[in-house]
Amino acid sequence: MTSETTAAAVGVSIEDLSVSYGDNEVLRGINLEIEPGELFTFLGPSGSGKSTLLRAVAGFGPQPKGRILIGGDEVTRLPPWQRNVGMVFQSYALWPHMTVRKNVAFGLEERKVRANEIRGRVEAALELVGLQEFAERRPSQLSGGEQQRVALARTIIIEPRVLLLDEPLSNLDANLRVQMRREILDLQRKLALTTIFVTHDQEEANTISDRIAVLNDGIIQQVGSPMELYDEPANRFVAHFLGTANLIDGAVSQEDGTILFEAPDGTRFPLDCAGIEVGTERTAMFRPQNLRIAAEGSAWGESQVKLPGLVEHREFLGSQIRYFVRVGEHTLVVDDTHRVDQPTFDVGEAVVLGLETGQVRILGG
Secondary structure, three states, rough: OOHHHHHHHHOOEEEEEEEEEEEEEEEEEEEEEEEEOEEEEEEEOOOOOOHHHHHHHHHHOOEEEEEEEEEOOOOOOOOOOHHHHHEEOOHHHHHHHHOHHHHHHHHHHOOOOHHHHHHHHHHHHHHHHHOHHHOOOOOOHHHHHHHHHHHHHHHHHOOOOEEEEEEOOOOHHHHHHHHHHHHHHHHHHHHHHHEEEOOOOHHHHHHHHHHHEEEEEOOEEEEHHHHHHOOOOOHHHHHHHHHOOOOEEEEEEEEEEEEEEEEEOEEEEOOOOOOOOOOOOOOOEHHHHEEEEEEEEOOOOEEEEEEEEEEEEEEOOOEEEEEEEEEEEEEEEEOOOOOOOOOOOOOOOEEEEEEEEEHOOOEEE
């Protein structure tokens, strides 16, 4: 973000926010600082509270406890129409009897903006989303991606301080989702508009977000950039939710000055981690691509842990072969890059896995 962009955009502060539906507490003690001009994502499974949090920022749903500030102004008790935020819903909510032009103009007409100004702003909004030639069509004559662009144009034309997107890609097929997420990111960068995006799709969140808040059971589990969350998850939930993770429960010990991780089944390896308390019950985490696989008896470098095992299952994924290898009492997932004429390993074959100790992360409990 440039200094000009940051100066034009506004931040969003969420302080000790809790939301309940009757006796059911959906959000508990949410604290977040969303930076001006940031594309920030609420990510989590169904029922995690991510859409409830977005709707609280928009002013929908029950009155929350805590505070919401937009650009430093508290909006917690303001109705939605006084918050100057724009929201794109999962269903797009377009008027079926209106043309694209009329749908986009609707918000300005409701605000009693002068007709000549509306015409100019509608043309600019349609050009921004690439829909000038569709201006006289109705929503039923548009594809899903085109309908989404209409919903975006209708929202940004009112010049909201914050753009809110509630799972806007979930109704599109896989290829169109990839295209539209790029278009949303490009649009957000052009407008320098603080944007909050809600999704349950990890790939979607990783590809467009500056930062992500991972939610589960109404609580923020961790906040960070996509790469930070993937490489340094705070707990088991984050490790599993952002990609595939190998998790082994055990304890941290020390032997001849070397810090070791030991699992109850005898699996053990040294740790290349500072500040870990010896004697604590912890979880070792490493990703499938952090493991190398070779035939039994293969030599590895001194820095690699050797884990002998048996192939239980394998999947061909095109660019990769995914192996499920039984090591002790654990089944470890290994992603091996597929190359023409590269040897593969059959189910039941004895193999050895190599693991660089620097790739292991130790999670609490």
